[in-house]
Amino acid sequence: MTEMSRIAVVGASLAGLRAVEFIRRAKFEGELVLIGDEEHLPYDRPPLSKEVLRGEWASERLSLRRKSYDDLNVDLVLGRRAVSLDTETREVGLEGGDAVPFDGLLIATGGQVRELPNQPRIAGIHTLRTLDDSLAIRAALAAKPRVAVIGAGFIGAEVAASARQLGLEVTMIEALETPLEQTLGPRIGAVLREVHERRGVRVHCGRRVRGFGGSDRVESVLLDDGTKVDCDLVVVGIGVSPSVSWLEGSGVDLEDGVRCDATLAASVPGIVAAGDVASWYNPLFEERMRVEHWTNAVEQARHVVSSLLATPGEAKPFESVPMFWSDQFDIKIQGVGRPKPTDELVLAGGTPESEKFIALYGRAGRLVGAVAFNRPPKLIQLRMLIGKRGGLDEALKIAES
Ligand SMILES: Cc1cc2nc3c(=O)[nH]c(=O)nc-3n(C[C@H](O)[C@H](O)[C@H](O)COP(=O)(O)OP(=O)(O)OC[C@H]3O[C@@H](n4cnc5c(N)ncnc54)[C@H](O)[C@@H]3O)c2cc1C
Structure with a gap:
């Protein structure tokens, strides 16, 4: 493990909180601070457009941590916006004037609505x-x-x-x-x-x-x-843009979010990013991407902690098959991979009219994406197949089985 005595995490939501939990699980015993501009303790966003909006869930149900925060031994700084980053003195500047020093910094500031x-x-x-x-x-x-x-x-x-x-x-x-x-x-x-x-x-x-x-x-x-x-x-609801204005001029490279390498490291040593704000090179698809989905935030939080704590040169690339879900009426839509409109499209495992089917996306014979309407179990298998760089033919067999 690399020598660090103080880690700051900016963005107290899904990626930020999960990263704090993974940091402690990795036996990091130094000081840990989690900074967020919202007054609330970290909460889950997907129900905001579904159960909360329909009045079915009270907001207490959204808490992202059922256990006490005491076990994490984290300094929670909520309701305070990070407004600047000094990469020379290694300090995050907060609205109101305070500065939070760090050795390692994890940026998890997500996105803001357009x-x-x-x-x-x-x-x-x-x-x-x-x-x-x-x-x-x-x-x-x-x-x-x-x-x-x-x-x-x-x-x-x-x-x-x-x-x-x-x-x-x-x-x-x-x-x-x-x-x-x-x-x-x-x-x-x-x-x-x-x-x-x-x-x-x-x-x-x-x-x-x-x-x-x-x-x-x-x-x-x-x-x-x-x-x-x-x-x-x-x-x-016309989309979000990554929350990076506080990083402008800091020396951290920005390009559709925080520009990271394949290991989720930013351009300045000891600084990493995860979640909706991170743009990284995904070797599996041989392209740079930024993913705005729940599963990605959690998986990147886990990975980025190992990158941050790794000895220099030992961090591993984050090779991932993006995954999302969306609930609309009685339809559960799930997607995996990186589909594009130009891909070959094959429909299987049902029909659009029955609102139960799987759309497979192929590129040069390889499966690169799948979207299922009301067919949840198949998607896990298809996600694994995409991760193995499997073919469209094999995907078709899974979807039809
Ligand atoms: C209404 C809604 C419904 C969704 N439904 C789904 C779904 O069904 N399925 C799915 O896969 N995904 C869904 N998502 C997406 C998912 O919630 C996000 O991918 C996830 O929240 C990303 O987590 P994050 O921690 O990276 O960013 P965020 O959740 O955006 O958290 C970033 C945090 O950082 C704070 N912050 C920003 N700037 C600063 C600053 N300068 N200083 C301090 N704090 C700062 C923000 O206020 C926020 O609290 C939904 C999102 C929304 C909004």
């Missing part, structure tokens, strides 16, 4: 990333508003599904011709659209937002083809 250009600051327009965002939307849903969701990515589609499950009138607006076209391709995007339309969501695809009606409170969304979507509540 807003539309000219998004007005009027009542009724929300974004969703935090518990407070989710509770505010949930409170607004109680008034039975007409809901417009802008963006049909996973978060937008989950919000639309949750609102519809509450019996509300919901319209979903997407700039692409089909939802998730750039990741899953137009065929699977069309299936997602149909899932929503069958359950009463109005969907406008290939349409951009031109503006909003209403002066103090939102009354409508205006689309580029002249359509006016009357609504009382808008949720903008």
